[in-house]
Amino acid sequence: xxxxxxxxxxxxxxxxxxxxxxxxxxxxxxxxxxxxxxxxxxxxxxxxxxxxxxxxxxxxxxxxxxxxxxxxxxxxxxxxxxxxxxxxxxxxxxxxxxxxxxxxxxxxxxxxxxxxxxxxxxxxxxxxxxxxxxxxxxxxxxxxxxxxxxxxxxxxxxxxxxxxxxxxxxxxxxxxxxxxxxxxxxxxxxxxxxxxxxxxxxxxxxxxxxxxxxxxxxxxxxxxxxxxxxxxxxxxxxxxxxxxxxxxxxxxxxxxxxxxxxxxxxxxxxxxxxxxxxxxxxxxxxxxxxxxxxxxxxxxxxxxxxxxxxxxxxxxxxxxxxxxxxxxxxxxxxxxxxxxxxxxxxxxxxxxxxxxxxxxxxxxxxxxxxxxxxxxxxxxxxxxxxxxxxxxxxxxxxxxxxxxxxxxxxxxxxxxxxxxxxxxxxxxxxxxxxxxx
Amino acid sequence: xxxxxxxxxxxxxxxxxxxxxxxxxxxxxxxxxxxxxxxxxxxxxxxxxxxxxxxxxxxxxxxxxxxxxxxxxxxxxxxxxxxxxxxxxxxxxxxxxxxxxxxxxxxxxxxxxxxxxxxxxxxxxxxxxxxxxxxxxxxxxxxxxxxxxxxxxxxxxxxxxxxxxxxxxxxxxx
Numbered sequence: 125x126x127x128x129x130x131x132x133x134x135x136x137x138x139x140x141x142x143x144x145x146x147x148x149x150x151x152x153x154x155x156x157x158x159x160x161x162x163x164x165x166x167x168x169x170x171x172x173x174x175x176x177x178x179x180x181x182x183x184x185x186x187x188x189x190x191x192x193x194x195x196x197x198x199x200x201x202x203x204x205x206x207x208x209x210x211x212x213x214x215x216x217x218x219x220x221x222x223x224x225x226x227x228x229x230x231x232x233x234x235x236x237x238x239x240x241x242x243x244x245x246x247x248x249x250x251x252x253x254x255x256x257x258x259x260x261x262x263x264x265x266x267x268x269x270x271x272x273x274x275x276x277x278x279x280x281x282x283x284x285x286x287x288x289x290x291x292x293x294x295x296x297x298x299x300x301x302x303x304x305x306x307x308x309x310x311x312x313x314x315x316x317x318x319x320x321x322x323x324x325x326x327x328x329x330x331x332x333x334x335x336x337x338x339x340x341x342x343x344x345x346x347x348x349x350x351x352x353x354x355x356x357x358x359x360x361x362x363x364x365x366x367x368x369x370x371x372x373x374x375x376x377x378x379x380x381x382x383x384x385x386x387x388x389x390x391x392x393x394x395x396x397x398x399x400x401x402x403x404x405x406x407x408x409x410x411x412x413x414x415x416x417x418x419x420x421x422x423x424x425x426x427x428x429x430x431x432x433x434x435x436x437x438x439x440x441x442x443x444x445x446x447x448x449x450x451x452x453x454x455x456x457x458x459x460x461x462x463x464x465x466x467x468x469x470x471x472x473x474x475x476x477x478x479x480x481x482x483x484x485x486x487x488x489x490x491x492x493x494x495x496x497x498x499x500x501x502x503x504x505x506x507x508x509x510x511x512x513x514x515x516x517x518x519x520x521x522x523x524x525x526x527x528x529x530x531x532x533x534x535x536x537x538x539x540x541x542x543x544x545x546x547x548x549x550x551x552x553x554x555x556x557x558x559x560x561x
Numbered sequence: 562x563x564x565x566x567x568x569x570x571x572x573x574x575x576x577x578x579x580x581x582x583x584x585x586x587x588x589x590x591x592x593x594x595x596x597x598x599x600x601x602x603x604x605x606x607x608x609x610x611x612x613x614x615x616x617x618x619x620x621x622x623x624x625x626x627x628x629x630x631x632x633x634x635x636x637x638x639x640x641x642x643x644x645x646x647x648x649x650x651x652x653x654x655x656x657x658x659x660x661x662x663x664x665x666x667x668x669x670x671x672x673x674x675x676x677x678x679x680x681x682x683x684x685x686x687x688x689x690x691x692x693x694x695x696x697x698x699x700x701x702x703x704x705x706x707x708x709x710x711x712x713x714x715x716x717x718x719x720x721x722x723x724x725x726x727x728x729x730x731x732x733x734x735x
Contacts, residue, residue, distance in 0.1 A: 300713040326712035328676065348707055349680070370684055370708060373677050386677065393681045414681040430678060437678055462675040476675055484673055506719065508675050524719060553676065 158193040159221055159279055161186065165197060166226040166239070167205035174228065175261060178239065181268035182224065185286045186275060188313065189518065190540025195220055207242055207251060215246045222246060224275060236260055239267050243275055252278050265315065285515040288312045289557040291320075291330040291339055292522075292531060296549030306549075307341060309356065312513070312520075312556070314531070314544040320354060321361075330553060333376045336560045340364070340374035340383060351385060353400075364398065373416055377424050384408075384418040384427055395429050397444060410448060415440075419465035428454070428473070430462045439464040439475060454493055460486075463508060467516060467536075474510050474519060488521050488534065501538040509552060514559040520544075522552040626651030630732040632690065633725060636671070639685040641693070641730070649693055652732060657698030663735040666690055668708040669715070671724035676710055683708030687730050705735065 163186075165179045186192035201214040205227040215223050226241035242254035253274055257267045266287065273284030290312055297303040305327045310317035321327060325344035332339060333353075340353045351374045354361035365371040369388040376383055383398045395408040395418045409415040413433035421428060426443045439455040439462070454473060455461035464475035467490075477489040477500070485505040491498050501519065510521045513533075518540075520533040525543070529550035534541045544551075626648040632641050641649065656662055668683030687706045695701050716723040 295712075298717070300715055303713070305712075326709060328680070328710075328712065344707075344709070344712075369706065370680060372680055386681075388681070388684060393684070414678065414685065416677045416681050417675060430675070432678070437674070460674065462678055478674075486673070486675075506672065527717070527719060 159191055160195065160219055161192050161222040161224065161275070161279075162195040162200065162215055162218065162220045164200065164203050164205070164223070164225045166228050166241070167203075168228045170228070170230040170237070174237075174264065176264040176268065178226065178228070178264060178268040178271070179224070181265060182272045182275065184313065185269060185272035185284075188542045189276070190535055190542075191276070191280055206240070207244075207254075210242075210244060212244075212246055212249045220246050222252075222275070222279065224271070226271070231258055237264070239264070239271075241271050241274075243278060265311065269311070282517055283515045283559070285312065285513045285517065285556075285559065287560055288514050289336075289560060290314075290511075290520065290531075291332065291555040291557070292551055293327055293330065293553045294547065294549045294551050295326075295529075307339070309339075314547070317547065320356065320359070328553065329373050330555050331375050332555055332557050334378060334380045334558055336558050338376075339555075340376060342372050342374065351383070353383075364400075373418055375418055375420065377420050378422065379424055384420060386416045386418065395427055395442075397427070406444070408442060408444060409451070417463045421466055422468050422470045428464050428466060430464065436460050437462045439473070455491065457496075457498070461491075463510065465510070465512070467512065474512065476508050476510065488519060490536070499538060501534045501536075502532070502541075504532070507532075509554060511554050511556040513556050520554045520556055522554060623651045623655065627655055632730045632732075634686055634728040634730070636673075636724070636728065639682065640689055641686070646693075649690060650697055653694040653697030653699045656694060656700070656703050660700065660703070663703050663705070665705045665707060665733045665735050667731045667733055668706070669713060669727055669729050669731070670711050671727040672711045672714065672719075673724065676712075680708050680710030680712075683710045683730075686728075690730050690732075 163179045163183045168174055183194040187194055195218060199218060201218065202211065204210045204225050206225065210223065210225065223244040223246055224241065226239060229238045231238050236258050238256050238258050240256045243252045244250065245252050257270060259267050269286035272286040276284035289309055291307065291309050294306045294308055295303050305323050305325065306319050307321040307327050307330055308317050308319055320339065323343060323345050328342040330339050330341040338353050338355055340351060342349050343352055349371050350363055351365040351371050352361050352363050364383065365385065367387050367389040370393055371385065371387055373386040374383050381400055383400055385396050385398060386393050387396050392412050393414050393416050394410055395415050397406045397408055408427055409429065411431065411433050413431055415429055415431045417430040419428045426441050428439060428441045430437045431440050437460040438453060440451050440453050442451045458477050458479055459481050460478040462476045464473050466473055471492055471494055473491045473493055475489060475491060476486050478484065478486050486507050487500050488502045488507045488510045489498055489500045502521065504523045507521050507523045510519050512519055516536065518533045518535050520531055522529055523532050529552040530546055531544040531551055531554050532541060629648050632645050634641065656664065666687040668687030670679035670682045684706065687708060691704055691706055694704060714727045715729065716726045
């Protein structure tokens, strides 16, 4: 709670400096030319050793997304922890553009800690921002990510998403009858993973509610695929569907009041929308082919989906309440195009693409539906389940590495990639949270 | 009950038709069936059926067919292979003859392609077999279909051998 209060004050102070900071700073043009930044280890005035190294977490955050290169600690000429100890010349000699320093104290008469950070522009010799954030020792990682957000936004003009989280599925164990399935949640970088559900039967298709409080997913725990919604904090869950045959692919509408899904109760898989307030079910597509993988357009008025009605998976769009013949086909130039979702601009479509029949490789790509230009973002061969960071800067997806499922992320322009640290088992189906407070 | 006896008659007719078919088949097929047939002729004394020897052969064929519970599919193909047709006919007949029997058809896909499409493909494969079983005498209510998509591979690995083993429908007794 305290952290949240401190944060809102911080965002306000950001707005005041945001305008002129944005003018002087160009977003770097790639990993060839990352922004040099010095992140000095934060001093700690309390007893014992802190469980988290805030400066290291900030460094990992910033380097991971590719826009920054952090100065090695062993090359630092001084290690200031507050403004009066900062000599700009020390950092100019080292060709640094930015400097982040800070110190951590135990809050008076409490178990909480206070983290004071200050962020400087070396060339202009000015402090860009600074704040004291208060939280428990277990929140040090959150505080570090919050500082990363401030730095990232100051330099790039784009809000940071370092406080965001991901959901994903882990399958562990060999053989069809010997696998344990887990739905897990972690920080965006894989840290602090928590099990939300564990089952001997498959779990699939996790996706966040827009407020970040609930997750919808498919569980086979009754021996049949059924859709559930689970509150992330309390663990409380309810079964949403029990229709015959396939119940799959739940996706919340942008306003959170509806759930798009796939049901094959009427013969073949079709797209439906269930109203979560009155449980009314509306059928969107009715075609004897497979229609699946629904996603919402940013305005919440249409559904994008995959259909193999022409023989192979292609991507289509249909307005809610439209007639079957009012379906619009969005992809033509791929052998298979699937699992599509629009970026917030409503023009660029992230999808999984297999170019030709001859070459069975699947990549994450973006199609601009106005210019029809396609950008391939990945070069591994079994890439799927793309999910967008809440600030729109990166796409996380599942791929295979050494025969195991892993999660990779790529920047939206394809220049930067990172891989999440490997955990046990086969990891897949990432779903990136909305911005969380 | 009437329904049931009708099915038995139907089954009986099918058996006769099939044994006629067997007789016309290649000699190697007949040889295979011939050896076990002689051993089962002793037990035929307990049976009142006049066509006992032929039926026993047929029983053995049926038993062998029912032992095959996994059916494999070609890449991107939802129709079962032509060579499995006879075997599936025996499964259909077995269900028709045993109305209390319940099975589950579990459809699977290999890992290529998106997960949710594979879930749908697994169902399409299982439905192909379901329809064939029903057309050949099984009752719809005896059969449950579930697709696991690519979630329960029989064999892990990114190679054609694993993929071929994973594109399958399994018949599971309930």
